Every structure is written in structure tokens, then in C-alpha cells.
Amino acid sequence: MVIRILILRAPGTNCDEETARALREVGAEACIVHTNKLLSNEVDLFSYHGLVLPGGFSYGDRVRAGAIWASKLKSRLMEKLMEYALNGNPILGICNGFQALIELGVLPFTRRTDLNPKAALAPNISSKFEARWVYLKCHSNTCIFTRYIDVNEVPRMPVAHSEGRFILGEGLSGEELSKRGQVVFKYVKANGAPANSEYPFNPNGSMFDIAGICNEDGNVLGLMPHPERAVYDWQLPDYTSVRRYSGHADGWRIFKSMIEYIEEEIR
């Protein structure tokens, strides 16, 4: 059976095609669907094995990044989306998609009744758009999207955003999230040492250097870096400099993990 992934788009979503390419690269069938088609029930979320909210500037990121996209989904699709997540289906939010998952209240916690956002992705400390490659370290062994990433590795991916500073709401701490295995990626230096908020290793000033988090069950991941821009070795910023590369870059492993999880656990 073919693995089918739904890539949701909205006006201003602009990373859907490369995300679809990444998913095809790992053997999935990727369908780019307009948000309105999902809201009008023309397309059924449950006929797909997984869901990706790709990057971009949905609805111009007016109000806050991802806020309008999230509120559209919240008003018409929230129950289905929660059911979909709680069933264990993988959901991946990249950049603007991560912002939307936070606004929706699906991250950091899916298992709860109150849907007010418990975290936020605030404007970068530099108050600028930051397009640069960052080094990450994987801190979770429960997240289903990191099956192909070893905790000792330092994968590289680019970020490109102006609102990516992860902050938690009152009464919540990074340690707590970390203890539960929900801190999936942290920004680090090239040698794997903690970024400790140092710019530009931590490009936006995120608390605890957080680059990506998952929900309690590990099947919903949101991250600011763009794995779909690091699928092939030729996308690396020093591809022409280093001759040892062959084939894939680190972002590929996130999509590979997603598909393997679906093959083993869902189908």
C-alpha cells in the first residue's frame, strides 16, 4: 500500500512543493491540499497516513505568525485534528507550520482539554529575518521523527524566519518538557556544545536553545529549521567544498523516520 501524506497549504504557504519532493524521496505519495478543501470536508484528513503543515507566511502572518491559519483550523476542524493526533498519526509542522501548531494548542500538549496556547514563537531577538544554517542536537528518544537521528549526532539544517523564539507560558519550564522527552532539537555549536543562547548558533534567542518540540506521545513534531531544504547533499552550503558527501543530507532523516513509523506502527 502506498503511504499517503497530506501537505496542507494556505495563501502564503510557500514551502509545500519542496516538502512534497522530500516525502516522495522517502517513498510516500504527497498530496498538496488547500486548507479550504479540508475545512469544507471535500478532502478527508483520515484518508491520509500523516499530515504536514509546511513553512511559509500563511495569510501573510498577520496578527502573529501562523495565527490566522490556526484559527481557521480551530474553528472548523479542531475535533478531527485532535482525534487524528491522538490516534497516533504523525503530524509535522515546519517553521510556519510549527507556529500554527503552537497557536492551535496541539503543541506542546495534545492530551488536555483546554486549547489555549501554552507556548509561543516570538519575534527573533535580533528583530530581523534570519536565513542561516544551524547545528542541532537531538534530545529525544521518544519522538517518532528522529528514528534515524542518533542523540550524539549534530545534524545541520537551515532556518529562515523572523518569529522563531520559543517561549513557554507561565508555570511551564523547559526542564519539565525536557524530562518528558518533548525537547526534540536544540540549537548547538558545530562541535555539539550547547549554544547557551549565543547568537548566531541560537539564531532567534529561543529559551533552552529549543529548535523543535514534540507532544507527549512523540507523534506531533514542530520545528523551526527546514528539513525539506536539507534533503540532498547538493543543498548543503558547502557542498562544493567537501567531496565526501553522497546522496542525502540530514533533513532527509526526519522524513525517512516519519515514513518508517507509518510503515511499522500505523499500517
Add this chain to the structure above:
Amino acid sequence: MYNKLPLPFELYEVDILKASEEDLLKISSEMGLNLNLNEMKAVKEFFVKRGRNPTDVELQTIGQLWSEHCRHKVFKGLIVNDEGKIVADNMLKNFIARATEEINAPWVLSFLEDNAGIVDFTDEHAIAVKVETHNHPSAIDPFGGAATGIGGVIRDVLGVWAKPIALIDVLCFGPLDYPYDKLPKGVKHPRYIMRGVVAGIGHYGNNFGTPTTTGAICFDEGYVGNVVVYAGCVGILPKPKYIRRVKPGDYILVIGNKTGRDGIHGATFASADLREDSEVSSRPAVQIPDPIEEEKLKRAILRIRDEELGSGITDLGGGGLAVAVVEMADRIKGGATVWLDKLHLREKMSPWEIWISESQERMLMGVPKDNLEKVLKIVNEEELECSVIGRFEDDNRVRVFFNDYLIVDLDVSFLLSPPKIVRKARWIPPNYDEPSFPEPENLNDELLRVLSSPNIASRENIIRTYDHEVQGNTALKPLHGEHGGPNDASIVKPLDRSWKGVVISVGLKPQYSKIDPYWMAASSIEEALRNNIAVGGRRIAILDNFTWGNPEKPDRLGQLVEAVKACYDFSKAFNTPFISGKDSLYNESPLGPVLPTLLITAIGIIPDIRKAVSLDLKSPKNPLYLLGLTRLELGASEYYRLKGFIGKSVPKVYVNESRKAMECVTKAIDRGYVRACHDLSEGGLGVAIAEMALSSNYGAVVDLSRVRREGVSRNDLVLFSESNGRFLLEIEKKSASEFEKLARDLGCTYSKIGEVSSDGSLVVSGINGEIVIDLPISEIRRAWKEGLKW
């Protein structure tokens, strides 16, 4: 002179039949038509023949269509010298287009004709390119002006059914440390302008979702009163989808944004000098950007294209609907009927305002009757608005109705043939001396000073605010590796199933026009090509974008003619055809004319992006070769400029030498000899080797006595000469003898001038063997990275 007609909307009849010459000029000025007496007389003559007076809408239509911005009257006009002898007749046809026609390259699919130039790419796909200027709006509103510049050029590419895949921004500002008290009234500070322009470009490109991959920035006093903003876009389209088959009877659709009162008289504003009160008087000429609306527009257009539902398309740019409808009607040698009241509006407007508004994010499309429903469905699904505003006809007339009342009835051919203008040109070369100053003792300091000059220093802080990797196809990036090295060109790999890449580079040498605009243009072309070739590009097409002063002043026009002559000469000589171009004239402010500026954009291809070459040094002990001859050519160089001189010895282009060097680089790259390559431009050899080293984790040892040179006998001049035609290459050690044989066989001037070192410093020995530069790369890198503060 103006009679308001008794109608439920605002319409005037303008009494031109009885108008004296004085009245004609008054009408032109009061209605903002910006037409001269000769042109107004032609208008009068037309209506005399018709035996009726025009409406205000008709006069506005003529004003827009006959504007310099839309008709390129100077480039198509007759140019004479002081004695009345013809210097040039129709420069566009006889210099620019002629070069392309004579080269007659089979891979040029469309040039100087449609919204964008089109070249062949793969069997199935073609590449479309367009570069525009948005200088005047950016001077008034830096953010909005620059953003709508990007928006406009994207629509040019959508206007040939292509999908945008890369953006280009080339910017020229006054010095950032320009004293505030020297600014004339109405002129904004360069720092304020730059912040707004950079933010505007980033905002539009990032939101729209096309990577800004290529650019350049130049600072000079000649831009204080006139900022220069070039915006370019590269697109890709399946060849069979380049559809231009509008037929009489097809509907005219306007898709996208609501039309409002922004951008009224933008085309005529762009065809006049900036004045002290431009801020107030021309504010309505600046449009409002909405990149998300354009993103939706892109989705809809590409879907309509893929299903082949449209019969023709064009963007709504300068002159708004009036220009787009007339030009599209002309394409089919037909006419059009327009129902102007059907258009979706943002606010209540008079018919003339609706007809010429330049509101952004709108496209004009021809749609056959049978496809209308399907098109409307797509437009609706993408959450766009759309109006069916008319129909193409088979006669040569444009008729516009408002509430069933005929308000425009004009001949298409009349609207497209303004009276030919005659302008006087005078070119008197300036008389600068070659400076004489003692050779500095400490070249370490000189190198660091040149590297930290804002014209040379790293652009990283700007480029990082642009998303240069969205779409995931930027194979060679503007910032290379961990140190953000300045690659000579960017490469985009637009197709999943092909390794072929589009190589995008620019050439910009405006400083040289202080001495000689002919060699300025020649150098810009040559540098654009060298930048492209340095990374592996070939089969290169070019675009010309002129930014000039008031062409009614003979000295400005004299310079322009010189530059245009060079365009013909060197396009031909390098066998590189012009596929598109645009001129922006009347760049004048209370501070005088803009520094005459020609941007050359070069679009090459690389058969396999895996063979691309970046500039960073790759491994110790590899030899460094300099291709080309170093001459005493420092006129208008960055080195002289920093010493307070202009000089006389402007770099020239030696076509034979240059072509051989280019061929040698391409062959050496294809044979796998080249590990790194960088072109020599501003700051010459000194800057080139420093940039190659600072982009890597290695150093270099260089011996200036080995540099092949002519008439240069000082270390500083060898280091900073800006002679064209030169490349610096790191060659794989085991391929060195094969590379030398290749260079010899091709008849190139070359020499091994040093090698890559592992000790992290740059050591340069002078002509007499003494050490003249010894600097840690970290210090070089810091000077370069921290030079541009803004």
C-alpha cells in the same frame, strides 16, 4: 478648457481643438500628462482629424502610452550632435536588438519583445528573465518602492506563464556616513533609504516564497539624491505552455487585487526628475505591496497555464489597464472593447483613475469564452477576485465604456506611435590626471582598508534577511559555507529530474562612468560574464538596465550613447545576446544627475550542478594560478577612491585575451582541474585572494613577482589594479601540468603565483622578493565582515 459632462460619473471634455500652444502645454501640465509641445500638437492634430474634442480619459490614455517609461522614446529616438549630425537613430533597434539579431543564437526563444526574455533550458523547459528599475518610488517610499519593484518584476515573469525561481536585487545608495546637514530638502538620508529598501525586498521575496539569490550593492556620492533599485526575477516554464493565441472575441479578465488610487501616474512620474516636493506631489504614484495576494495569483496563473485555459497574459504595470489593454490588442494586431465599470475596486474612483491606476498584484488575461467558467473556478479556489472587463476585437480600435457611455475611442496604432523625438548629445571626456602618491609602506593596512570598504565588505547582514533557499533549489548560494564567502554567481537547480542549473550573475561598474561610460559598459558586460563563468556557467544571455540622468541634457545623453555603443560592441564580441532590458532615465535630483549606471545581468547554464565551483580555497599545497594580464588600470578603482583620487586609467576590455581566459576556465572546470575560482574585480588581486582565503579555513602564499603584468611596477598597484579579463584559480595539484598545457594551448596569459597554505595566514611577497603582506586570515575576515555597518 475642461467641460464637465452631465453624467452620473466624473467625465470631462477637454477643448483641445481651440487650444493655443500655450493652452496645450497648460493641459499637459495640469492633467499630469508630462507630454511636450510637439507631442501635444500631434494629439491636437489627431483630434482635429476626428473632428471632435477628447475626453479627459483619452488624454490620460495618451499620456500613459506616450510616456518615456512605456515607449522608450529616447532609445527609439533620433540623436544628433551639436552640428546636427546624426549620432544614433533608434538605439534600441540599431544597437541592442541588432547585436542579438546578428548573433542569431538558436537558444534565444524570445528577446526584447514580451514581458521577459526567454532562453532555452532543457528539451522541455525554458528560462524567462526580467530585470526592472524602481528608483523613483524607492526614493519617495523606500520600503514600498523596493517591495513593489520585486512584485512588479515577478509579474513580468508570470506574464510569460513562467514560475518564479529566483530573485535578483541590485542597489546603489549614497555613502552611509553622508553628513545630514549636506542633504538638500526633500532628499532622505542613504541609511534611512537603505534600511527601507532592504526590508522591502526581504518582505516581498520572503513572503512570496522565491529565493533572493543574487545581488550587488554600490555606494557612491552620485546616488545620494537618486537611489537606484534594480529588481530582477528568473522563472521557468514548460515550452509548450508559452501560449500567445488571443483571438478576437476572447474575454479580457483582470485577476487579483482590487484597483485603488495607488500608483496613479507612476509611469509619468518615472519619466520626470525628482523634485524637492516629490514626496508630497508624487506620493500617489507609489503603489502598495501585498505579496500574499501575488502568491495566490501565482498559484492561479500556473494552474490556468497547466490546463491551457488562457489565450494570453500580461502584467498590469506602468500605465495600468490603459497600457496593458492597448499593448495586448496590438500583439494580435486587433483592438478591444472595455467595460470599465465592471472592474472590482477598492474605493470610488473616476473613470480615468481606474483606467490608469497601477495598483499591484493584478494580471490581465485573455480567456476564450469556452474556458471562462473553468478559469473563474480556479480563481475562486485560490481566493482571488476577478472581473471580466472586456473583449478583444478585430479592428484597430480601443473603445472604453463606462455605464454604457463611450469614454475612449482611439486607434491602437496611434497610441503606440508617438512622434519621434530628436535629442542632442554631447560627449566630452573628463580630464582627470593619473594620481601620483608614494607607495605606502604598510600594505597590510592598505589591504584591510580596501576589504572593509563598504563597496567590498561582506553583505552577509543583508543577505541573511533574505530567504535565499526557499523552494530548496539554491545549489550555489550567495553566502558560501560557514564563513559566508561571496560566490561570484548563484546557481539554481529548478528541475527535480535534471542536474542542469541556471547560473545567475551580475556586472556593475558605475564608478568607471566617471571616466568613460563606454568602458564602464564594456567592463560591466565582461564582469557579468566572468562572474558567471567562474562558477561553471556558459551559453550566457545578458540583460541591460540603464539608470541615467535627464536625456534632454546633451551631456547626459552623450554618455548614454557611449554606453549603448559599448553594449553593441561587446555583446557581439563575446557572442552574448541581449534578451531583455529596460531604461530608467530622468534620475535627477537637486544634487544633480545620478551616477550613470548600467546593470548587466547574466543568465548562463551549467550542465551539471555537481560540477559547480565555489570560491573558497579547498586544500593546502594546491597551486594558485592567475589567468590574464595585470595592467596599470586603477582609474576609478576602489583603491584610488579610498585615497581620494579618480584617476585616468580606467580598465579596458581586451576581447581576445578575455575570451581565451573564459574558455580556459570553462574547459578546466569541465576537466575537473579547478578546485576554486574567483573573478578579479573591485580591489583586484588583493581582494580576490583575501576573499578566497577568508571563505575557507586555509591561508595562501602569493608571490607578486610572478604576476604577469604590463607597465605596473609597484606592489600596491599590482595588488589593487582592476584590469578586466582575470581569474584566480586553485588547481588540483596533480592536474597542474595539464592545466598549464591547456592554458598554453589556448594562448592564455597565465602564471602560477602561489599556493594554498595550511597555516591560516596570507603571506604576499613583493616584486623584489620582500614580504609585503603577512596577516592572519582571522584578521582579514574580521575586516571584511565588519566593514559594512548599517
